[in-house]
Amino acid sequence: xxxxxxxxxxxxxxxxxxxxxxxxxxxxxxxxxxxxxxxxxxxxxxxxxxxxxxxxxxxxxxxxxxxxxxxxxxxxxxxxxxxxxxxxxxxxxxxxxxxxxxxxxxxxxxxxxxxxxxxxxxxxxxxxxxxxxxxxxxxxxxxxxxxxxxxxxxxxxxxxxxxxxxxxxxxxxxxxxxxxxxxxxxxxxxxxxxxxxxxxxxxxxxxxxxxxxxxxxxxxxxxxxxxxxxxxxxxxxxxxxxxxxxxxxxxxxxxxxxxxxxxxxxxxxxxxxxxxxxxxxxxxxxxxxxxxxxxxxxxxxxxxxxxxxxxxxxxxxxxxxxxxxxxxxxxxxxxxxxxxxxxxxxxxxxxxxxxxxxxxxxxxxxxxxxxxxxxxxxxxxxxxxxxxxxxxxxxxxxxxxxxxxxxxxxxxxxxxxxxxxxxxxxxxxxxxxxxxxxxxxxxxxxxxxxxxxxxxxxxxxxxxxxxxxxxxxxxxxxxxxxxxxxxxxxxxxxxxxxxxxxx
Amino acid sequence: xxxxxxxxxxxxxxxxxxxxxxxxxxxxxxxxxxxxxxxxxxxxxxxxxxxxxxxxxxxxxxxxxxxxxxxxxxxxxxxxxxxxxxxxxxxxxxxxxxxxxxxxxxxxxxxxxxxxxxxxxxxxxxxxxxxxxxxxxxxxxxxxxxxxxxxxxxxxxxxxxxxxxxxxxxxxxxxxxxxxxxxxxxxxxxxxxxxxxxxxxxxxxxxxxxxxxxxxxxxxxxxxxxxxxxxxxxxxxxxxxxxxxxxxxxxxxxxxxxxxxxxxxxxxxxxxxxxxxxxxxxxxxxxxxxxxxxxxxxxxxxxxxxxxxxxxxxxxxxxxxxxxxxxxxxxxxxxxxxx
Numbered sequence: 001x002x003x004x005x006x007x008x009x010x011x012x013x014x015x016x017x018x019x020x021x022x023x024x025x026x027x028x029x030x031x032x033x034x035x036x037x038x039x040x041x042x043x044x045x046x047x048x049x050x051x052x053x054x055x056x057x058x059x060x061x062x063x064x065x066x067x068x069x070x071x072x073x074x075x076x077x078x079x080x081x082x083x084x085x086x087x088x089x090x091x092x093x094x095x096x097x098x099x100x101x102x103x104x105x106x107x108x109x110x111x112x113x114x115x116x117x118x119x120x121x122x123x124x125x126x127x128x129x130x131x132x133x134x135x136x137x138x139x140x141x142x143x144x145x146x147x148x149x150x151x152x153x154x155x156x157x158x159x160x161x162x163x164x165x166x167x168x169x170x171x172x173x174x175x176x177x178x179x180x181x182x183x184x185x186x187x188x189x190x191x192x193x194x195x196x197x198x199x200x201x202x203x204x205x206x207x208x209x210x211x212x213x214x215x216x217x218x219x220x221x222x223x224x225x226x227x228x229x230x231x232x233x234x235x236x237x238x239x240x241x242x243x244x245x246x247x248x249x250x251x252x253x254x255x256x257x258x259x260x261x262x263x264x265x266x267x268x269x270x271x272x273x274x275x276x277x278x279x280x281x282x283x284x285x286x287x288x289x290x291x292x293x294x295x296x297x298x299x300x301x302x303x304x305x306x307x308x309x310x311x312x313x314x315x316x317x318x319x320x321x322x323x324x325x326x327x328x329x330x331x332x333x334x335x336x337x338x339x340x341x342x343x344x345x346x347x348x349x350x351x352x353x354x355x356x357x358x359x360x361x362x363x364x365x366x367x368x369x370x371x372x373x374x375x376x377x378x379x380x381x382x383x384x385x386x387x388x389x390x391x392x393x394x395x396x397x398x399x400x401x402x403x404x405x406x407x408x409x410x411x412x413x414x415x416x417x418x419x420x421x422x423x424x425x426x427x428x429x430x431x432x433x434x435x436x437x438x439x440x441x442x443x444x445x446x447x448x449x450x451x452x453x454x455x456x457x458x459x460x461x462x463x464x465x466x467x468x469x470x471x472x473x474x475x476x477x478x479x480x481x482x483x484x485x486x487x488x489x490x491x492x493x494x495x496x497x498x499x500x501x502x503x
Numbered sequence: 504x505x506x507x508x509x510x511x512x513x514x515x516x517x518x519x520x521x522x523x524x525x526x527x528x529x530x531x532x533x534x535x536x537x538x539x540x541x542x543x544x545x546x547x548x549x550x551x552x553x554x555x556x557x558x559x560x561x562x563x564x565x566x567x568x569x570x571x572x573x574x575x576x577x578x579x580x581x582x583x584x585x586x587x588x589x590x591x592x593x594x595x596x597x598x599x600x601x602x603x604x605x606x607x608x609x610x611x612x613x614x615x616x617x618x619x620x621x622x623x624x625x626x627x628x629x630x631x632x633x634x635x636x637x638x639x640x641x642x643x644x645x646x647x648x649x650x651x652x653x654x655x656x657x658x659x660x661x662x663x664x665x666x667x668x669x670x671x672x673x674x675x676x677x678x679x680x681x682x683x684x685x686x687x688x689x690x691x692x693x694x695x696x697x698x699x700x701x702x703x704x705x706x707x708x709x710x711x712x713x714x715x716x717x718x719x720x721x722x723x724x725x726x727x728x729x730x731x732x733x734x735x736x737x738x739x740x741x742x743x744x745x746x747x748x749x750x751x752x753x754x755x756x757x758x759x760x761x762x763x764x765x766x767x768x769x770x771x772x773x774x775x776x777x778x779x780x781x782x783x784x785x786x787x788x789x790x791x792x793x794x795x796x797x798x799x800x801x802x803x804x805x806x807x808x809x810x811x812x813x814x815x816x817x818x819x820x821x822x823x824x825x826x827x828x829x830x831x832x833x834x835x836x837x838x839x840x841x842x
Contacts, residue, residue: 327732328731329731331730347728349729351722351789352717352721372711372713
């Protein structure tokens with residue numbers, strides 16, 4: 001197969017630290033090629049070099065058979081490279097076609113916008129991609145998938161030959177991911193576009209990509225097709241092993257435990273139109289999973305227990321006493337903790353240090369009189385840094401200096417210091433790489449063993465299967481089914497979460 | 504490794520001076536302002552001592568003390584993610600109420616008793632008004648910009664109505680001693696300023712409230728989900744500002760021996776915001792260091808002072824001041840990009 005891109009001997013150091021070491025990376029024309037690796041493996045740096053965002057120290061790039069080196073993103077763009085970032089760079093208040101042509105508007109006589117032409121060309125692009133979106137719809141009214149599609153459409157509009165997608169599916173549900181990939185596949189087949197796909201989600205790599213390259217510590221571990229000679233798909237565990245250098249996916253994290261008495265009892269809980277009369281008991285030492293598709297109420301259920309959303313019906317009892325927390329501060333005092341989803345928006349206080357983030361929940365306990373003892377804050381932070389194996393150069397650095405997995409552990413630590421009776425973990429491994437995922441699972445097991453009641457909401461069936469004792473599956477706000485560990489299977493979870501019944 | 508990390512690393516290798524400038528830009532700007540003022544003074548008068556003498560330095564501090572006190576409270580409100588445009592009018596409103604109490608009570612309980620009750624009135628009233636303001640802002644979920652703009656009209660209008668656009672004089676002479684006396688060579692207003700400064704610096708660094716104000720201003724949602732009542736934290740930041748407004752009303756009233764309903768406190772809102780912002784407090788909240796705010800207050804004080812010494816046309820003073828503020832903040836921002 002002809003190569004769309006060849007990168008040879010790419011080397012890059014930042015402040016004396018080598019980030020890429022003689023990396024060779026080749027992508028065949030018209031394929032969807034996954035680039036995987038743990039956080040800090042060098043994926044983004046490699047792609048930033050390709051996109052003209054950072055210069056390389058050494059090496060050469062060949063694009064469609066011609067030598068290339070890009071000093072600015074504009075130069076890369078001119079040669080047909082498009083970068084689709086993780087964050088959706090769409091303007092919600094503009095219409096679809098206005099977003100597509102933002103900064104490249106077509107003007108007619110007197111400098112007036114030529115709307116008809118822009119709408120016509122937008123329709124043309126959507127036709128080529130085989131999607132049905134109204135070019136004149138306001139972006140705010142579209143589903144998340146379509147916003148992602150608009151990002152991709154921009155690249156198509158400007159005739160990109162090589163599209164780099166940086167974790168484009170993090171905010172999408174399973175079903176939405178499939179439709180985005182269907183569109184990407186169309187582009188490669190019909191337009192001969194080549195796509196480089198950066199992701200943490202190995203399932204997507206295996207299911208949708210043609211081949212993949214694994215980076216570890218700035219070096220290429222290997223490049224392989226996702227199917228072997230006989231057409232059999234590669235095992236996700238094999239890719240994970242290449243990423244971290246040891247077996248992780250098949251490691252057994254679940255540990256059998258003694259369950260204690262009921263700590264939280266929820267009866268007929270309703271939250272607006274999101275949750276319809278859910279009842280369950282949570283025991284000390286139990287890991288109770290709540291799963292379901294995005295928007296089916298698992299998140300709202302957790303937030304209502306934490307007092308972040310008002311429940312509109314039902315009752316809750318904690319340690320046998322009726323509770324009704326009106327806001328998170330009240331829930332905290334009752335002994336309830338919550339690790340929110342979407343770490344960046346909901347959990348990270350970016351202007352505070354790692355230690356301050358870890359101590360924010362428990363600030364009053366570091367006081368002597370009115371005086372906040374920084375030595376106590378750091379003492380406790382160091383203790384939990386060691387307990388949770390948080391890799392931080394200094395606890396006094398801003399929290400943003402940590403990798404995703406370590407940030408998540410720091411956020412978890414702030415609640416563990418508070419020693420709550422129950423903790424609600426919403427998507428606890430969101431945006432966390434494979435190695436750190438297992439560490440978080442081990443922490444959850446450890447907490448349960450100490451007698452904490454734990455509720456884990458997750459959209460990943462595989463995650464629920466690995467750590468939960470019992471699983472509630474929600475569908476459109478209803479409790480569609482309850483599974484005991486013995487009956488767990490990704491298949492039965494999928495049936496229930498799509499509204500089916502088990503026999 | 505995101506692109507932002509790369510930007511930091513690319514820019515940091517600028518040697519020892521670069522790192523020093525990065526850390527202490529505000530100090531360099533302050534020195535720059537002093538040097539420029541000295542040069543300007545030398546060119547105009549052939550002698551730097553008109554600007555550069557001990558008495559003038561004391562003057563700068565004394566002239567900055569009232570607004571400086573308010574700027575410290577303002578810094579807390581801005582760090583908490585809000586802003587207050589009503590401090591000038593609130594100072595006059597609170598001052599008039601307080602001085603009316605002093606004048607009214609003096610014949611009955613004597614000067615000292617009346618002054619004590621008057622100060623207590625100013626503090627209680629100002630803090631209460633600021634807490635009310637904080638409640639409207641946080642519970643109504645309306646930008647503080649709008650609410651405090653409205654409140655400033657209300658306070659100013661009520662003050663002017665009460666005094667029919669005139670002023671109020673404090674009858675007892677004892678009251679004047681609060682501000683028109685000195686400790687050695689240092690005028691009392693400067694002492695008051697540094698006491699408030701020390702207290703607020705302490706609150707910002709070593710109290711639970713201080714830490715929570717930074718957290719709430721940086722990411723209110725994450726702070727709320729950490730089990731903290733962020734509305735109450737922001738209301739308390741307003742209360743800290745209200746306290747400084749009360750102190751400013753007393754110090755200002757004592758210094759001038761009066762408070763005028765239509766001319767006192769004019770421009771205090773934007774001047775105190777400028778002091779905080781030149782001192783590196785970020786308008787988006789979450790960031791700010793009180794030592795740097797002290798420098799911001801001094802920078803504005805020096806600018807006001809030198810423009811007066813130079814005999815600059817009063818109608819032009821604000822144009823020059825505006826230019827210098829913009830330049831200073833741009834310099835700070837160039838540093839901020841590295842963060």
